[in-house]
Amino acid sequence: MTTAILVLNAGSSSVKFAVFPEDRGEEPLLSGAVGRIGGNASVSILPAGGERKSEGVDAPTHAAALAVLATKLASHLPDATITGIGHRVVHGGALYSEPVVVDDGVLASLDTLTPLAPLHLPQGLEGIRTARALFPNARQIGCFDTAFHAEKPWLHNSFALPQSYYDAGLRRYGFHGLSCQSILRGLRDEGYPVADRKFVIAHLGNGCSATAVLGGKGHATTMGFSALDGLIMGTRCGQIDPGVLLYWMGQGKSAEEIETLLYRQSGLLGLSGLSNDMRDLEQSDDPAAARAIEAFVARAVEEICRLAGTMGGLDAVVFCGGIGENAASIRDRIMAGLTFLSSPEMLVRPTREELEIALSVRNLLSRAT
Template sequence: MSTQPAHPHHDEGHVVLVVNAGSSSIKCSVYRVIDDPKVEGGMRAIHGAGGQIEGIGVAPRVVAHMADGKLIVDEHFPVAQVADHDAAFRLLRLVLAVGLRETPPAAIGHRVVHGGPHYADAVLIDDKVIDELNALTPLAPLHQPHNLAAIRAVREAAPDLPQVACFDTAFHATTGVLAQLFALPYSYFADGIRRYGFHGLSYEYISRHLHLVAPDIARGRVIVAHLGNGASLCAMKNGKSVETTMGLTALDGLPMGTRCGALDAGVVLWMMERGMDHDAIEKLLYHDSGLKGLSGVSSDMRELLANDSEQAKLAIDFYTYRIAQEIGKLAVGLGGIDGLVFTAGIGENSAPIRAKVVERLKPLFGMEIDAEANAANHDHVSTRESRVPVFAIRTDEEGMIALHTARLLREMLKS
């Protein structure tokens, strides 16, 4: 892989490698970003080769494909060969070199979960940025260390290649002070203890895409449900975030795959009184709660929907109840609702969950699911008679990272 920025012709755009590092996986995608005056921001990201390595340190597997979908590799590796994220990234970079041989990337864009109070936009990475992001690790312990590990691995392998950090918190910088406050002494807010919100790259993509498919609704009051292993809601007005369900950390709000969501702080005090230390409480709240904890079966919604146990049904009912409840709360903040969008793994693909949520909301907002469209995962899943239109839109967080990275790269080359 070349370590020097490419200088393609204007109409060819920039090739960007996007890295999305999770707790046990690293996903890499290649995008070509070209000029397109018809879309917001004047640029469009075209997906190319991609791959991921999953099961890091447990059961490593590498899958990679070319832009046309042709498989490059699908192979399992010994744990000792891919014991950590550094080794995983080096291996994945070698695999993707096949797809990048003719078009080396001009820059690498990274998803970084927490940007804290200082980063309301994507930023070129340097030593100062890394130090500041490392200081935020306690606020995103499941994600931040792995985001930074990928950044450090690239710096070691290709020190001259520009890297850009794109933040899940940045989209919510438009929320007002009432949406950010906790009812703690104000000095805590001044010190950065506030509600930041997450999944911002996903929400930014949905906002941008909705302007293309339903511009009148996009300019109104929209609630987006990002439902995956992590889950949150975002209330938007004219495409800008005004409120969200997550807070200081990605633990707050909706119940998730293994995370508890909103919790009475007194429960944590009770745990401490029972002798649980920080690590034990963190493990319980982040890894052993949510759908997994309630069901006693799995954190995977597909497995829960296929399971007939009462606990699995209870977990699903609680999940959809809390989603509907929080949508109602966000609608109050918006002063109404003009559209509802489901996205991410569960939101895009689980017709039963969408139907259960909308059924709970029907008495309040007059929403109605079109059973056939919903079962087929169409973009528009509500009936014509539904007072509020309901959508299921596939998100593209990596595409947004590519756009931000190309924008900063162009600014850097101009300076």
Template structure:
């Protein structure tokens, strides 16, 4: 069964084609700078021993045009992987916000589309683009089932004391003000990999997703019971450009005493803070280079970043009443051994003890980097959100 996975951003469109149940993609690609000068698509076709990379540069006016160009790459030329759109059984869409309505993969109907539209205000940068790609895919792959997999779905298992805010109930009932959580597809995938690795269905796991966006989740027996991102993706850990947790009084102060508008505050906290605001760059690799030049701001940025993660590990150890494993995943979590080391340093009281030599040896496969006598496993697990989306689509269609 051919399943095409689409993961769309505001100016990008990532995709992978899987011949399920195989975990290895047939092809993958990325359309970047959609609607911006310098648009391009990088398309990679895999076979057993090699891969073929096709790069094409031409202006892509919108996501619909991007998907049409991707269809040509899939069906035409020497490295075509399907003969026509009819070869695709399903298109799996990453949809960022599903509110309280969706706790799993869902076949897209007119009613589902209307519910996604109603959530535009909760994810204004993502849900409108996700919706547009659904409409385009319905036209481009008319015979395929269109399936939505929601970032928020994995967190629908949170208990009420974890998802409710301490404000009057009216705001929850009338405006949906609650914790929704994000990165759910990633947390679900890596925690299931950890459970298999541990051979322990009854487990207490802390999953740490560190990319440009960062979140941490407490997962008990495969179910999420708390997570750091809340009503939107701004809260919790320090991120590439987002502040993470901040006292709301700061917002009131800047509005009252510095004349900040809501737009200015949104820009400050979402686009000018985090690693960028403290250290001068949103890219962890750039911060590491600055650290090598004895840059004090870079050092502070790294210290803040690690400290915030430590605080949540302690919090979630209490919520879970113990820890079997912590997971590092995503771009920074998988590739920055020094950050993993900084986070795990001086956590012996929780039974967390890292083997620094093992930590340096991670090469892209699941690896335990803890000392042999560490009570808690420290796992580095590469996330695979596209496969997780494909897998959920496959299981849904099998029913």
């Protein structure tokens, strides 16, 4: 009998998973994902030392996708007992700055945060509830994307609003924290002098953010109160003048209409009118695709320069995420815009959010025994 940790990373239309031994090792026994949930869904499975296999599945909801994963897990690892399940939770608000065992009270408090991350948090919480039903004897542990940024200076954590709003929780929380933790862990393992360098982690994918790291800790970041702010993303607008929102409200747009526009119809998709996928845009001859890419690069350069200003310099940019790892031309264009900053070093590293979650779960389980 093998005791194991299951990691679940629920996105807006997918669920990634990985199974790790409970007590040792950084390589998963099994990993994979269910993609295109609610549409033409498919599951991909990668056993340790094996080949990835994919097949179509019926997964109209995230709960159905998790049921598919539970079945696949039982067939591939029949002797495994899941003792802990780690969940990526996008937003912990001001309540949670470290991993926590999720009980009914924690779930209720997280429900109140769903307006802050409507693309991801509802699916994550659905995943936790479904996992509790599928694996009733396993501890459910939430690991928060906002936690990494919790110790950044007040100067980079606040808005220029009355202090009472800050005290009520209106802050620049920041996101992609698990990715940042993973990158820092990997750099330290390589022997990179993390504590002595001023660098920016550019997590570029369908969601995008850049985070300044100073003294080995998160210092400032582009995302703020929600996962909307900062860089241009796949379907999210990034930085926008709040006056635009006031104008729309004056024109009669509802909060729901504005939320849909900002989260699901903007970004690369909105600018190009073609796709939210950088790969599609790079292959397109449409001038709108070229303009969208140009805007994406320009905003990334602007924000990295701003973050360099908060640190008083820039030694390196670490690219990660789907675009950051795989789109060499985008990386090169961003770095070309930064050459005036004494030509910072460019690093490209994979982010291992699932491993980061597994290590946190392993730590909590060991403390509980």
